[in-house]
Amino acid sequence: MSFFKKYSPFINLLVFFLIVNIILRIVLLFHPITQSTFGVFEIIKIFSFGLFSDLFVFIVASALLWLYLLFLSNxxxxxxxxxxxxxxxxxxxxxxxxxxxxxxxxxxxxxxxxxxxxxxxxxxxxxxxxLPKYRKQIRLVLYSITIFIFVLVIVQNAISEFFFWNEFGVRYNFIAVDYLVYTNTVIGNIMESYPVIPLFIGVGLITALFTYFIVKHTKPFLYNLPSFADKIKGLGVYVVLFIISLFVIPFFANQEKSTNVFTNELQADGLYKFYVAFMNNELEFHKFYKTLPDAEAFALLQKQLPGIGNRTSLRIIKSDSTEIHKNVVLITIESYSAEFMKGYGSEKNITPFLDSLAQQSLQFTNLYAVGNRTVRGLEAVTLCLPPSAAESVVKRKDNKNKFSTGNLFKQRGYNVKYMYGGDAFFDNMGDFFGGNGYDIVDKKTFTPEEITFSNIWGVCDEDMYNKAIKVMNTEAKENKPFFNHIMTVSNHRPFTYPEGKIDISGKAKSRDGGVKYTDYAMKQFFAMASKQSWFKNTVFVILADHCASSSGKTELPMDKYHIPAFIYSPGFIPAKEETVLMSQIDIMPTLFGLLNYNYSSKFYGQDIFAADYKPRAFVATYQDLGLIKDNVLTIISPVKKVKQFQLIPQPNTKLKPGFQLFYDEKPMTTLREDLVNETISFYQTSAYLLKNKKCQK
CATH class of the missing domain: 1.20.58 (Methane Monooxygenase Hydroxylase; Chain G, domain 1)
Structure with missing residues (x-):
């Protein structure tokens, strides 16, 4: 069969891939960061197991190559x-x-x-x-370009693995997955850190050279294309090899059991490690972050959360008053920065309704989102935990039966629902909320008549709110309180929404339009809700899931995490501007305090009105985990790095003191070890509790 002869592109690229990976292993083996010695058996294992892993990984990864070759025909x-x-x-x-x-x-x-x-x-x-007369020459050019792309991917991957090892001393992990999310930041870092132009020229020349040899060696395949029968036979063999590879690759990965971590990493295939990291979405805290002895970490946590027991966050929350079982509607607004609102300095007048509603609410003016993705905001208000390293709990396999806000409401006989205008399959929301006792109301539950406008993300906010009103009217008839968590979608690229609602056309696809339509839709919701029988017995909690963007001059720019948040319940909760520093994870425990709930808590979030509350906030990316306290931002990062910044306010004289957004983050040369240890204790203990399933309901 032509596909498996010595002049086959598949065979030539396979050999090239294996040689490149052998060279890469040798380079990594002798890299200064590989601070280990290896016995003869370990060397044999590294290269033999590594060779087989690479072989079967290439078979799976070459699916696109096979697709291209099969469609070559006259x-x-x-x-x-x-x-x-x-x-x-x-x-x-x-x-x-x-x-x-x-x-x-x-x-x-x-x-x-x-x-x-x-x-x-x-x-x-x-x-x-x-142009049939020139078909041979044209096909050769296109074929050469295709081979060049495959060779470039192989070479570029080897270079990337080298630089990743150079920084972290491991093969790809979730940090590499994270790099795909923060592409601009990563590219900027590469541009500043390495001689990019010589590097790119070198990669280009190497790729061109090996492309030339591979094309020259495989011309017989191109000039004598396989027959249809030969293609069927070749495809059959490849499918069998592909299926075998799906079983063999994990087998070799499971042989990475050496007590020498470098042995395990060197024998692994980087591409498969990337796949595993992408699927597992976790970053081992003890391996990549600075740690304390567990006993010391929990002792420090106990000072922050008085009443917790040994290696747990469990404590008793007591109230001197009778519990109040009002309906609760939690609205998390997509990508909504504090700076959009008039109170924080905006002069665009794109949030007129929320500006007005805030004045009638308990407004938290100094609250920070924990992250920069929707799943982080959902995790914060549902589990009330500090953000975990790597991926959110929402997207992990072990995301069910957690101690959650919904669970506390269910214990009190509430109907508990998660409402989302898009498909709750996205970002694993349906699996997470469904697995934690929430009923799901998403786009799939809408009838065609209930949808007036939708885009790639889902129905417009007005349609979602109309659906929510219908659902809550039905719930009110059951003589049970309800807790409904609504997630908006309209303030998201492409920023399209129904025409004629606001003075910015949806065709403009502008952020300002998305913000203003989100505000308009919420105004319509409250206009409808105020006419319902359940309205006066309902508490509305409104806050953003995260800011509109997270990029800034520093790893964790303060203004890119500052979000609006308030609790609206006229006649029950007085309007007030609360300026104490707090985290997104504190909003629901504070609500439970206002409702006089007595409960056993596993939350790290706290009632900010409690006597033992110590102001602090958590901010993070997937790998940089931060704590704001005492005007200091402490950041712990892989690999066991620690930074601190003095937060120097940059006041806007037009704003009230409690609404200031901007800080100059000045690097501290002398670290405050007490804050470093406190930061570690928060994140280390929460990672421990999640890993050991001590955050279950």
């Missing part, structure tokens, strides 16, 4: 098939270029990428179809 250009295929490609190009497609709904650069790809495919197919 018969598809014969009449009439060539003209039919070209006509279909041309029609598709016209459609995506001049009509509204799902690519346009998503926005960004995706439409341009899609159009460019289809245009190139159409153009080159046309050349091969209408």
């Amino acid at each position: 018969s598809k250009y014969e009449k009439p098939w060539g003209y039919i295929i070209f006509g279909c490609l041309l029609s598709l190009l016209i459609y995506v270029s001049f009509f509204n497609t799902i690519l346009n709904e998503y926005g960004g650069s995706l439409p341009e990428i899609g159009i460019s790809f289809i245009a190139l495919k159409t153009f080159f197919f046309g050349l091969l179809l209408f």
